Amino acid sequence: MRALFLLAAAAAASQAQRSFEFSLVRPAEVVAELELSSPGADWAASGREAAVADLFVDGKLNQQVMLFAGEKRYVYPVFLGTLPAGRHTVRLERNARQSARGAGFEAHAAKFRPVAPGDAGYDVLAHAPVLHAREDTISQFSDTPLLVYCERLREGGQEILQYTVIFSNEDGGTSTRALMARWGRTTDIEYVYRCFLGQAGRCARATIQAKDHKEVEFDGQRFGQHPLLTPVTRNNMLAPRPTTALRYHLAPVEIQPGIHSRERVMDLWPVTWTVMAKELQRENKLRPFGQVDGEKISDPRNYLYLDAKLKVADGAFEFLVRLKNDRRWRSSALGRADYAIARDGWIRTTIEMPPGTRIEDIEELGFACRVANPPRGAPQPVAGVCQLEQLGSLFFLTPEGVPGASLAPKATFTIPSGLTETIRVR
Structure with missing residues (x-):
């Protein structure tokens, strides 16, 4: 023994x-x-x-x-x-x-x-x-x-x-x-x-x-x-x-x-996605789909991830998605002006979707131009301009929580604040 x-x-x-x-x-x-x-x-x-x-x-x-x-x-x-x-x-x-x-x-x-x-x-x-x-x-x-x-x-x-x-x-x-x-x-x-x-x-x-x-x-x-x-x-x-x-x-x-x-x-080193999701779980920062619970978010696998190259002048982009057989549009900004994106260059955003949504379920993408919130102490702009220079990849995470197959629709346009441009995904 x-x-x-x-x-x-x-x-x-x-x-x-x-x-x-x-x-x-x-x-x-x-x-x-x-x-x-x-x-x-x-x-x-x-x-x-x-x-x-x-x-x-x-x-x-x-x-x-x-x-x-x-x-x-x-x-x-x-x-x-x-x-x-x-x-x-x-x-x-x-x-x-x-x-x-x-x-x-x-x-x-x-x-x-x-x-x-x-x-x-x-x-x-x-x-x-x-x-x-x-x-x-x-x-x-x-x-x-x-x-x-x-x-x-x-x-x-x-x-x-x-x-x-x-x-x-x-x-x-x-x-x-x-x-x-x-x-x-x-x-x-x-x-x-x-x-x-x-x-x-x-x-x-x-x-x-x-x-x-x-x-x-x-x-x-x-x-x-x-x-x-x-x-x-x-x-x-x-x-x-x-x-x-x-x-x-x-x-x-x-x-x-x-x-x-x-x-x-992160996409090139998928372990970063795995650790990210596990830390959210351990720190109790997740909530069920479609609910509002303070600053918590849904399971990261329930989001559409979207890359785009932008150029803005007093403008801010809000990204929208409409699914097939659904009249509603889902927004990246969650109805908040301060969640719209007002910076130049390549960006990534997300839009929460029903669990199990696939790329092929998406009918249209929307791009709304809002007037950007000014820096603290600066006057509020009257109007803005939003330019989409290039649309990058769209993807969901796999059941394992890492980036899955992606699409890269082609789109480029310039719109003033107050307008929304839409494109069909397929």
């Missing part, structure tokens, strides 16, 4: 930690692609949300990894920083204090990818931010960073690397209903850091998005060239310093700017 107990204890210990070795022929930034799972975990269930792993490089604590994908095996790409040539060891072990009680930890495999100066994508990786956990999210499994992406921008001849984070939710700021109407999701997508590239690929200057969405100069600490940042507001605005010990090194993905909505990045 004692022998069986010792064998079980040894097996549990081997699952709770694991080491991987790799070698570098020259100094380089290193990306570790970690295939991990969290047996028993469910982001929707309190007490079983996820395991948190401590990652050590050559015996020194380097970062934490949040296993938000749950029980299934999932590859978590993280950066280790710049390491010298030679042999290295990465050790992963379950952080018992930060992990949910019912969430186990298993490390299945690891691949290591060195990226040296001169290699493609080196600058994007070398300047990626280290994100410390927001203090009030520790052990709460809320507003967790899921993905970091980088866009190469150019302003006045200056090349800029802009880093954006997709957080699992937004505890403060925009309400859940407004997020779905204005942004087409309940994750929080925020640019966090801008590196203005200078000579030799270093940052000539850098800025962060601070409290009240103000862009301020970054003058804080770095890990190599990586800035150390911490969200400090409930809508995930940043401070240029580490304020908590828990830190994430999410390896960035490079995205071409301006060709689709920011939410399209």
Whole structure:
């Protein structure tokens, strides 16, 4: 009996930690692609949300990894920083204090990818931010960073690397209903850091998005060239310093700017949709279809998701849908002027539909132009103009809660406020 107990204890210990070795022929930034799972975990269930792993490089604590994908095996790409040539060891072990009680930890495999100066994508990786956990999210499994992406921008001849984070939710700021109407999701997508590239690929200057969405100069600490940042507001605005010990090194993905909505990045990484829905469920932010219950929303699978490229002048778009054999029109703005969309560029919105509605059930789309609400303190415009430059994809989520098959009807027009344009979907 004692022998069986010792064998079980040894097996549990081997699952709770694991080491991987790799070698570098020259100094380089290193990306570790970690295939991990969290047996028993469910982001929707309190007490079983996820395991948190401590990652050590050559015996020194380097970062934490949040296993938000749950029980299934999932590859978590993280950066280790710049390491010298030679042999290295990465050790992963379950952080018992930060992990949910019912969430186990298993490390299945690891691949290591060195990226040296001169290699493609080196600058994007070398300047990626280290994100410390927001203090009030520790052990709460809320507003967790899921993905970091980088866009190469150019302003006045200056090349800029802009880093954006997709957080699992937004505890403060925009309400859940407004997020779905204005942004087409309940994750929080925020640019966090801008590196203005200078000579030799270093940052000539850098800025962060601070409290009240103000862009301020970054003058804080770095890990190599990586800035150390911490969200400090409930809508995930940043401070240029580490304020908590828990830190994430999410390896960035490079995205071409301006060709689709920011939410399209979520579609490319469907796990973000899964975590979003589970967090809504756990935080009791869902209500039955067709009901009004404060700021709660319906099941995300009950919404039509719509992308469009807009240009407005004192105007705001309200998007409408009419189903076959139904005389009623359903609105993205829910009858509220402040939920209409009054910004240029690619946007995403949603319209709540009866459960089980399919793309082929849609008869018509409508586009109403309203006069936009002015900024605080500005006079109310008399009229506005709304231009639809391009209609993007229309889709529902699958029963599994990830983006399904889509349509992209062709439409372009300009209308003044007070008018509505309609198109047939088929």
